[in-house]
Amino acid sequence: MKFKKAIILSGLLLLILPTLAGCTTTLKKYDANEKLGPQVNYTITGIDAGAGIMATTQTAIQKYGLNKSNWQLQTSSTAAMTSTLDKAIENKQPIVITGWQPHWMFTKYPIKFLKDPKNAYGSSEHINTIVRKGLKSDMPEAYTILDRFHWKSTDMSSVMLDVNAGMDPSKAAKKWIKNNQTQVNQWTDGVKKVNGKKIKLTYVAWDSEIASTNVVAEVLKEHGYSVTIQSMEMQPMWASIATNAADAQVCAWLPNTSKQFYDDYKGKYDDLGPNLEGAKVGLAVPKYMTNINSIEDLKK
Numbered sequence: 041m042k043f044k045k046a047i048i049l050s051g052l053l054l055l056i057l058p059t060l061a062g063c064t065t066t067l068k069k070y071d072a073n074e075k076l077g078p079q080v081n082y083t084i085t086g087i088d089a090g091a092g093i094m095a096t097t098q099t100a101i102q103k104y105g106l107n108k109s110n111w112q113l114q115t116s117s118t119a120a121m122t123s124t125l126d127k128a129i130e131n132k133q134p135i136v137i138t139g140w141q142p143h144w145m146f147t148k149y150p151i152k153f154l155k156d157p158k159n160a161y162g163s164s165e166h167i168n169t170i171v172r173k174g175l176k177s178d179m180p181e182a183y184t185i186l187d188r189f190h191w192k193s194t195d196m197s198s199v200m201l202d203v204n205a206g207m208d209p210s211k212a213a214k215k216w217i218k219n220n221q222t223q224v225n226q227w228t229d230g231v232k233k234v235n236g237k238k239i240k241l242t243y244v245a246w247d248s249e250i251a252s253t254n255v256v257a258e259v260l261k262e263h264g265y266s267v268t269i270q271s272m273e274m275q276p277m278w279a280s281i282a283t284n285a286a287d288a289q290v291c292a293w294l295p296n297t298s299k300q301f302y303d304d305y306k307g308k309y310d311d312l313g314p315n316l317e318g319a320k321v322g323l324a325v326p327k328y329m330t331n332i333n334s335i336e337d338l339k340k
């Protein structure tokens with residue numbers, strides 16, 4: 041009798057527990073007929089606090105008056121943001137994220153940028169190569185290669201996708217180089233090989249910069265350099281170039297995203313110009329949020 045009771049009880053628990061668990065994790069699906077704010081708790085899901093896009097988004101919140109309805113920007117990391125996005129999309133839930141391109145989030149998920157009529161994010165960005173003062177005379181070979189380094193969004197995306205699929209970044213970089221040898225040859229054409237000379241690149245460990253920094257590092261290695269790459273926060277990265285602690289970085293999103301540091305350290309670095317054009321930064325939502333197409337719509 042006791043035994044039977046226990047079986048019935050555990051059976052009941054098995055029925056009830058998943059339902060309870062389900063209740064706590066399941067958020068509501070996006071409802072186009074409801075105001076958006078309450079559906080997402082007036083929250084924009086962001087990334088690491090130091091990122092330029094976080095500062096720009098704070099400005100955007102003010103510019104669009106979203107602060108008046110208590111919209112807030114949640115700090116996390118790219119990995120946490122994309123995992124939250126992944127879950128939201130799986131369940132057709134509403135979500136507003138800080139988005140940028142090139143990034144695999146736009147390849148992997150059906151998301152769209154929100155229009156930005158007040159131009160808080162600027163229309164498009166380029167990514168510049170920044171080197172320390174004196175690099176040109178100390179390491180003319182590396183300087184030339186860094187100066188010539190440029191590629192397209194699609195190139196960067198293909199490296200990012202491989203890394204996102206689990207490939208080691210240096211392997212993904214080597215693979216891209218192998219498949220784009222003609223382009224790489226243009227960067228190194230006529231440049232003398234060196235013999236183990238040390239060079240240090242600093243970068244912020246964003247997916248895009250992991251891709252570009254590894255590609256440049258591998259090209260420099262093939263040219264005889266002994267390359268160190270070191271990831272750090274954005275401010276120390278700029279400081280490392282300004283103080284000659286590092287030689288170069290290829291991570292300067294401009295004119296907006298890295299503006300603060302670009303201005304702060306002006307005169308203490310050489311700007312070799314864009315290595316990639318047509319990048320973009322803004323707010324993004326899943327495409328099924330059909331009536332949210334502009335940042336203005338967040339107030340609706």
Ligand code: PBE
Pocket residue numbers: 087090091092093094140246248293297298321
């Ligand atoms: N990002 C990607 C960076 C630059 C590269 C847009 C997240 C940022 O500073 O916001």
